[in-house]
Amino acid sequence: MDNLNTHTPASLYEAFEPAEAKRLADKLDIHPTPKHGSWLNIAEIELSVLARQCLDRRIDSLATLTHEVAAWQADQNASQRGVDWRFSTADARVKLKRLYPSRLT
DSSP states (O other): OOOOTTOSHHHHHHHSOHHHHHHHHHHOOOOOOOTTSOHHHHHHHHHHHHHHHTSSSOOOOHHHHHHHHHHHHHHHHHHTOOOOOOOOHHHHHHHTGGGSOOOOO
């Protein structure tokens, strides 16, 4: 979920009757997007890691694939590693310099 202020359980109460809003809110498990990173970036990173660590070889059956991915996923979840964002403001000023005009003095 992104950090838009309307994306909260309270917004359900604006769209539905209270009983239905409560029922829906109880089903939700909300994970907000990190302030300095996009959930889409995190998903892309995870899929890249999966491809490099687990899917970098020929897998002959769907059952084997399912088993391998489940084992990889269990290991990833148990390790509780986060994402180390390394793209700083200084890096952005170099890479995106056309968007960060220099001041004339």
